[in-house]
Amino acid sequence: MKIRPVINANATLTVLGGSLMPPPVIEAMAAAARHFVDLPELYVEVGEQLAALTRNESACVTAGAAAAITLVVASCIGEPAQSFPVDAEVVMFASQRNGYDYSARITGARIVEVGPSVAELEAAIARRPACVLWFAGAHYADGALPIEEVIRVANGVPVIVDAAAQIPPVSSLWHFTTDLGADAVIFSGGKGLRGPQATGLVLGRSWLIDRCRRHASPNQEIGRGLKVGKEELLGLLAAVEWTLAQNEPALLAGYERSVDLWLDALQPRPGITAYRGYPSEAGQPHSRCIIRHPDRQTLIDALWNGDPRISVGTFGVAPDEIALNPQTLEPGQDRVVLDALLRLVG
Template sequence: MSDPLETGEAVGLPPARPAVDPQAGPAVDPQAGPTVDPQAGPTVDPQAGLTVDPQAGLTVDPQVGPATTVGGLGVRPVINASATLTMLGGSLMPAPVLKAMNDAAAQFVDLDELHTRVGERLAELTHNEAAYVTCGAAAAITLTVAACITDQAQAFPVDTEVVMFASQRNGYDYGVQLTGARIVEIGPSVDELRAVLTRKPACVLWFAGTHFAAGALAVEDVAGVAAEAGVPVIVDAAAQIPPVSTLWRFTRDVGADALILSGGKGLRGPQASGLVLGRRWVVDRCRLHASPNQDIGRGMKVGKEELLGLLAAVEWTLEQDEATVLAGYERIVDNWIRGLQGMPGVIVTRGYPSEAGQPHSRAVVRLSTTSGWTRDDLVSALWDGDPRIAVGTFRMPDDAIALNPQTLEPGEDEKVLEALVGLLSSGNGEQAG
């Protein structure tokens, strides 16, 4: 059975409402529940358990809430023991971020002015020359590559080259190709890097993370060689928080010209936000190519809510005691290991680092044939259970899952453990699948 996280399995929605005749008023299927008299107002079917707000005309199921909530739409919330995955919503925003976004939503502003002020504050907080908020890390790839190509507006597509290590090619290549640039692959050789830089490509794009390290030169070597050749370096470190030092290490310490981060992963900001940090000239050109200008980034719009939300997220992140946060993750992993040890056919160990190289552990659960479960059946059973639970399979063996503490709310680690103990005790993966 396939992993629901890979297939994007659809979630069932409530049945469609019956059609309305504008002359006669709403016509309602009597099997479906309450009927509405347009003159007298709504009536309530006591069997359906619906209540009606007479002012708003909304029907509310007290079990799930209004139709504008996740539950009201028939979408089940997820306990995320996997990672800060986009398909699961990234991360959960803390209260200061929600407040900042709510405040921004309540007023009009000069968006360019707000963009500038937010960028100045983010640059100050992160020890960078300049900063720019984008509508996600993928958009930031396009904008930073565009910045390295030209300072001319409406110039794209441009026939030029961007250098990448062959081992780091990935699904975000399209962010480069949108500019018209061609990707030139190289191997992990300083001589090969020096040779390709003589062709004066627009930039070198380097991806951070343990899953990108094999087959590539270290970023310190790349930055040094590229600086000698006068070719800018962009580092994509979208998921590399923690540690918070990522905010300045690649630019201030290593010498990359631009750093790309996701706003909605480790920073716990708005999911539809990203961050470019680095040289002022890169940020100035990103602004030129981005919305609201009629350029390659016009469709990559950032709202005032994302601007203030991401600023609040960075401020909040820097206020946290990272050592305490990471120690809390380790305690959760310890608890998982203790709770799952001794389960029949199960081997549970500590996996370090986390899925993209973040400096904390995960619990790795391996299943033998005597467990009665296949990996895919267990993943599906957790996903289909109550509560719905997502676990990690990225870069795991076919017989293993990973449990990540980073994305859990207080108390959810115990719910994950309870669900796993219940399923593994049954030893009936065929039935669960």
């Protein structure tokens, strides 16, 4: 095979494969692959275990976070007997419109935009939409009301939080739902949780999760094509168990040491500027090393075409900057990234 592996100093991007699965996840998936099971029964059992682990009423595994949006919106619209597409409304802040709108609109729902105004949100809620869809992350905060205010104003309309990349912190697993009162929260299974890339996780109220399961494969409903296999079910369960067992403060401290390594070596270099960017591009509680370079694209291309192939970030930085993210690196790869940069910047 001619495909070259990538050292990922960018982020938990789907285009790069999300994240790397730790051994317990791989082992759980391999074990699942060796047996036939009653899949609907396993679906429920894994959900119950995930709910208990994450301090939520209920949980279900989906075929990615985008699939979770479709299933949750469909569940807010109605029972699985409902025909799709339908005429329903999903309220979103105009500033949070993004490429994942399609996951909601595939149900037939119309996106109703509001601004960062309680009055606008109240007017939209008065029309009794199917739900409010709110995106977590620092890059979605401008132009939107805080989630606490959205939940307060919702008045019985379900509030759904997309927090696909909001781990760390691991407390996000219960913060939006159990602590704040959102009806459901969605995570990518293949980002900070380091589970199978083709998984997502919905946590929240039992009535909503029950509907998600009934809308999902193997049922002949809107989610039939969004299939989750036994390998993904057990793999994501193992990933959540593994994540909860980690020492998160030590993990975050390790990220900061990588950023310190880069800054100590790059700040003295003439012709470039290196500084600490905090939080991460998704608002996670760790730094990135931001590098300003007069010919950014040449540097990006040289890293990508080099040996080893290295991907760096461009999201959330200026047009002449790149970002080095420690979250997706294996031990020792921070030094490999630094050595490659030093060869290029002199």
